[in-house]
Amino acid sequence: MEPALSRLEKLTATETHRLDRAIVAISVNPELGTSVPDTLLRDSVDDVDGVRVISYVTALRQITIVAYVEA
Secondary structure, X not given: OHHHHHHHHHOOHHHHHHHHHHHHHHHHOOOOOEEXXXXXXXXXXXXXXXXXXXXXXXXXXXXXXXXXXXX
């Protein structure tokens, strides 16, 4: 958890906004993106905002997310 927090602190306000938009879109539609073969993961790429999100939706509809923000 600590490495994730330290990375979040390094994001600019613009990067945070771009990432927030992608996360909100996934929270509204967890089926967004494409299924990663042979896994329960989904890969969502937003070329406009330069954000890539790998997500996993649990049986209880909780979403776990790993995100990448391009420079």
